[in-house]
Structure formats: structure tokens, C-alpha cells
Amino acid sequence: MLDTRNHQGKFGADYIRVLASAAGLIWSQDDVDLDGVDLCLKLPGRTPRGFSPRIEVQVKTIAKLQGRQGLIDFDNLDQLQYNRLAGPDFTVPRYLFLVHVPASATHYADLRTAGLLLRHIGYFVSLADRTPIPVPDRKRHVRVKIPMSNILTAASLRALVTESAALPAG
Incomplete structure (x- = not known):
């Protein structure tokens, strides 16, 4: 059993994989994490914004959410990760x-007649x-403030992938 x-x-990573699948995206993972990327998410094929647009993500989890004034205070990112x-x-x-995950792993998922429920929210x-x-x-750690309105859904995840392709590179 995992610690x-x-x-x-x-x-947390599986939660993102499920959302990616629901969004029609595919995911990949480097065989060694050397640069802070947990998952690569992409929309395969040609799109109006380019061929196979993609994003890279670092996935973190938290059981106790610290939120105020519409922002989540996340303090568990060290300076190298940042x-x-x-x-x-x-x-x-x-x-x-x-x-945001439940404090107890027994509450991560629940099967109901309407389907599988994953808790809580990304x-x-x-x-x-x-x-x-x-x-x-x-x-040393860096406080990152995350807008509570930036909720991960299948639609928002797909938009991150397709809309990020339109942004100019560095």
C-alpha cells in the first residue's frame, strides 16, 4: 500500500488524467522527472491554432485548502519547483x-448510481x-496565489491546451 x-x-495526477480523457486530450509522462513536469497534455492532430497543441503541468495536491478573498494560498512549492x-x-x-483532495484516502472516490465521483476539485x-x-x-518556499475561479474541468483543460497554442512563445 502507498504511504x-x-x-x-x-x-492528484490520476484526477488530471481523468479530466484529460473527458476533454478528448491525451497525456504523456517523461520516464524521469528532471524538469518539474508531471504530465504533458495535448490535443492530437491539426487544429485551427496549430498541430497537436500541448501544455506541460506540475501537479500538486493539498488536503487543507487555505483560501481568502477568492484566492488560494499555496505554500508548498519550493523555490526550485517555482x-x-x-x-x-x-x-x-x-x-x-x-x-484539493479529501484528508482521508477512503473519500477520494465514491461510486453512485449516477456514476463515479472523484473528490474534490482542481x-x-x-x-x-x-x-x-x-x-x-x-x-525555501514561495507562496503562490491561485484564483478560486480557475477551476479545472474538461472544458477548461481543453481550453488551456488549445488557447495556449495561440500565445507567442517566450
Whole structure:
């Protein structure tokens, strides 16, 4: 059985995979995580905005959400992780995905007559407009504020992939 931390993280990534499937996207994962990318999500084929638009994401999970004034305060991103998402100089757009999960793994999913329920909800934020930290320290953390209106759904996830293709690269 997985320890609590790994179980929570795996559920968060699987939550995103389910949304990607519902959005008609495909996902891939590097065999080694060297640059802070947990998943690559893409829409295969030719689209009005280019061929196979894609995004890269780092998935984080949290059991206790700290929110105020419409923003989630996320403090569990160290400076190295932050730098792997911050700034405009990525060939493929990058996002931080935060999945709010139940405190107990027994509540991650529930089967009902209407279908499978995954708890709770995911959020997204781009850090492309942020400045990377010149000398990052893995022991120091950066507070990232995520708008509570940036909810991950199949439609919003698909839009992130297709609309990010229209943005100019770095």
C-alpha cells in the first residue's frame, strides 16, 4: 500500500488524467522527472491554432485548502519547483495544477448510481508572468496565489491546451 503522501500525489495526477480523457486530450509522462513536469497534455492532430497543441503541468495536491478573498494560498512549492514554472521562456506553456483532495484516502472516490465521483476539485495557474528566483533554495518556499475561479474541468483543460497554442512563445 502507498504511504499517505504518495497516495495523495498519485490520486492528484490520476484526477488530471481523468479530466484529460473527458476533454478528448491525451497525456504523456517523461520516464524521469528532471524538469518539474508531471504530465504533458495535448490535443492530437491539426487544429485551427496549430498541430497537436500541448501544455506541460506540475501537479500538486493539498488536503487543507487555505483560501481568502477568492484566492488560494499555496505554500508548498519550493523555490526550485517555482523556477521550473516561472517566467515566459518555455517552448511549451507550463501550469501549476493544484488538486484539493479529501484528508482521508477512503473519500477520494465514491461510486453512485449516477456514476463515479472523484473528490474534490482542481485549480490551475500559469506562472509565466512571474520572475524566476535568481539563486533558488530548495529549503525555501514561495507562496503562490491561485484564483478560486480557475477551476479545472474538461472544458477548461481543453481550453488551456488549445488557447495556449495561440500565445507567442517566450
